[in-house]
Amino acid sequence: MKISLCTIVKNDGLLIRKMLDSVVGVVDEIVITDTGSTDNTLEVVREFQLEHPGLVKVAEFEWCNDFSAARNFSLEQASGDWILVLDADEFLDSEEKRGLRSFLETVSADGIFVTQRNYTGSMKDLSSVIDVDVARVFRGQYRYEGSIHEQIAGNIERAGGKFGRYTLHIHHVGYTEEYVKLKGKSERNTELLEQQLKAWKRHNKIERWFSETNLLAEYGGQNKWDEVASRARMLIEEIKKEKPKNYPNFLPRIYKFCVNGLRFTNKLDDALRIAKEGVRLFPKHTDLQVQRAEIHMQRDEFREAIDVLQKCRELGDVEFDLTEYIQGSGTYTAARAMAGCWLRLGDTLSALEWFVTSYKENTEQMGVVPWIVALSANQEVLRAMEKVIQTPARYDEFIQFYSFKGYDDAIEYIEKAEEMWGVREATARARFAYEVRHNQTPTTTEPLWLGLYAYEQGNYAKAIQYWESAGQRGEYVKAVCEKSTSHLKWELKNIFSEVLAAKSVRLLSDFGHYISDLKDFFPMMMNTDLLSGFCSQDFMRMKEPSHEVAEWKVQLAITQGNRRQAERLMARMVLPSGEKTVRGNLIEADLRQNAARDILLHARKIYPESMMLQHVWYQNFAEATILQ
Missing domain, CATH: 3.90.550.10 (Spore Coat Polysaccharide Biosynthesis Protein SpsA; Chain A)
Known part of the structure; x- marks a missing residue:
């Protein structure tokens, strides 16, 4: 052979x-x-x-x-x-x-x-x-x-x-x-597909539809999501005129493009309608089910998203056939999304459980290891996890977030990574984070990091000096510190790893209330040592971009003994459904202790799967229930 x-x-x-x-x-x-x-x-x-x-x-x-x-x-x-x-x-x-x-x-x-x-x-x-x-x-x-x-x-x-x-x-x-930029692939492919569509005769429907589908992919790659949505919707309507037995096997792909086009142009109502229609036509196609769950998550409808994701888990991954599908939608991808739902609901126990499930089902997916490390309070579990990580990419994630937590033995894992795979940006960042949290003078020569460190030490002039030699990102941080006003917004997305490594509490305290993408990063910060950077009066006065920020404000007010402020802020930590999250209910129970039992009973009816609510209930009320 x-x-x-x-x-x-x-x-x-x-x-x-x-x-x-x-x-x-x-x-x-x-x-x-x-x-x-x-x-x-x-x-x-x-x-x-x-x-x-x-x-x-x-x-x-x-x-x-x-x-x-x-x-x-x-x-x-x-x-x-x-x-x-x-x-x-x-x-x-x-x-x-x-x-x-x-x-x-x-x-x-x-x-x-x-x-x-x-x-x-x-x-x-x-x-x-x-x-x-x-x-x-x-x-x-x-x-x-x-x-x-x-x-x-x-x-x-x-x-x-x-x-x-x-x-x-x-x-x-x-x-x-x-590579896309180097090869000019997207422009070339778009031109070829448009030429191909002009060449197809009207009766070559399947070929034309398939070319249209590939053109949707190219437009998506160029972030032309309005074009994707409008073309996909017209294509769906044309195909739906056929008898269902004549639908092409790539129709689910067209639905997915249409949903994404609508999602990424913030037409969430239309996106949800199209996703539900796709699910009705292809109920076992868990890609579409996961998309529907993601829309619910975008709309902060976490209860609905969890129900859909449970269905995905029951269905499992798409069975092998010629229909294009993405692996993991019925297993690890659904589990990761489930973890995301519980995370946004403030149930870190359930979130951790689902992140671990997702990791077990696919140990090579990105972005799961950091959450396991961030959410786990058991250092021995993390040490055991380190022993089974096989690839440098996942190990990079592990050592960075392990270092962010300030563990004393993090340096051993950093040195192990450098010995196995060499010194890389991830190992250098992890070493910097270790040194910061152990009050050691940083050994890095990276000026952006040294500037953040100097700022935390109160040496503003030295920080500016470092940032001026740190390229575009350095100039960006410098501008934030020099020009921040109520009219200036800045984004964390390009420097979040550095802010975590440097433990930039002072920076966040001074300018965190101007962050425009705070909603995206606050769930992680709530589980790191950066949370103390969000306690200033400027932060307390800012408009809450998410329910998590409102919940944290209520917790701060309770801690500070300001019950009136806590009561006032509590009205702003509700979901679109009018209900509170798991964390929100626990905060309310803490504030209104005389009604805590009824509050938690109500919460458990809404979130019967919540491990956090179950834990708190049995810690406080299980014995009274048994006696009754």
């Missing part, structure tokens, strides 16, 4: 070597089809050829604005029984790839679905990961169709071929900001 890698390339010198190295030992032949590179792509390929004689074939193809034509030309050059298709901005998972050959030797399928793991955000700080099932391994007789976003699965299905699945992640960095 012979496996051929087929790839088409153009000006991919930056990444192609990593892709080629990832298939060594997996494939018997590499077919590289170049469509007109003018950079060092072919030089990199020739260097690889010298290291692996006889493995690589290079062919040239004159680009004709048709990806399927280029793909199929590449397939014609291959001699393998099986074809593996990768792009230059992709590479195979180093562990999972080892079993591919033995799997193909025994499988009876014609096409194999694997998982494309799409990384987004900046290459420096990847913001999220989206997993999508793709048919990238297939028997050599099949060919692609579609001039852009070309597909193979449809031809395999129409030929009577069967599909299988193999656990293999293809890591894809082509959606990162730097």
Whole structure:
């Protein structure tokens, strides 16, 4: 049995070597089809050829604005029984790839679905990961169709071929900001798709709809969400005129685009209506269910979101078929969203439980480890967790937030990370945070961090001096400190990690009431040592951007013995439903202790799954209930 890698390339010198190295030992032949590179792509390929004689074939193809034509030309050059298709901005998972050959030797399928793991955000700080099932391994007789976003699965299905699945992640960095900008992908793809749509005859409905769907993806990548919403809605209405049996299998994808277009233009009522319609048509498609839950969360309708997410968990992930879907919507993604709901409700016990569940179901997802560390009060649990973290990205998250909590042994984990993977920004930030919290003079040379440290020490002039040499972000913080007025707003999003590391309580006390995105970061700050930065009179006078801020103000007023202020502020910590959160009910019970039992009884009816309410109830009222 012979496996051929087929790839088409153009000006991919930056990444192609990593892709080629990832298939060594997996494939018997590499077919590289170049469509007109003018950079060092072919030089990199020739260097690889010298290291692996006889493995690589290079062919040239004159680009004709048709990806399927280029793909199929590449397939014609291959001699393998099986074809593996990768792009230059992709590479195979180093562990999972080892079993591919033995799997193909025994499988009876014609096409194999694997998982494309799409990384987004900046290459420096990847913001999220989206997993999508793709048919990238297939028997050599099949060919692609579609001039852009070309597909193979449809031809395999129409030929009577069967599909299988193999656990293999293809890591894809082509959606990162730097690479998209470098390649000019979005503009190129949009132009090709618009040309393709003009070429389709009216009766080629499926092809035209599919091209329209891919165009929605390109507009979304360009943040043209108004365009996405309007085009998706028209497309949905056109398709709904057909009989349901004639609906294309990519219709759920169109609904998802439409919902996102409406969500990201703040048309939440319309977004919820479209999401519910999509769920009615495709009740087992948990991607749509998760979207519906996310809209409820945006509207602060957490009870409704929890109910939807429970349904997702009951349904589980989408069963394997040709419909495009994102993995995890019925498992770890739903669990993470559930954790987010309980977090916003102020139930940190339930939130922690769901973050841990999500982590167990996918240990490589971003953004879960920080919350587990931030919410956990048991240091021994965190020490046990450290032992099972395998990758530098997740370990980076762990050591930073472990250091933010001020644990004495954090330095041991920082040194371990540096020994295993070298000194990186994350290890340097963690070391800085450790030194700050242990009253040590920082060893960093990063001027932005040193400026924040100097400001906390009360050395304003030194802080300004550091920030003036810290580039754009330094100038930004300097401007906040020099120009803050009631008319100036500033954002935390670009410096939040640094503010956490530096324990910038003084900075937040002085200027925190001007933060425009405080709502996004306050839930985390409520679980860190930064919360004490929000106690000033300026903060108490500011308009609350979220119920969490209102709840914290009430807690402050109670602590300060100002019952009248607490009573007045309590009216502003309600949700749109008129109900209070779990935390809100606990605060009210603390303020009105004579009615505490009735308040908690009412809260438990609204949030019967709440671990926090259950804990407080049994601590205070369980015995009285038993006696009655």
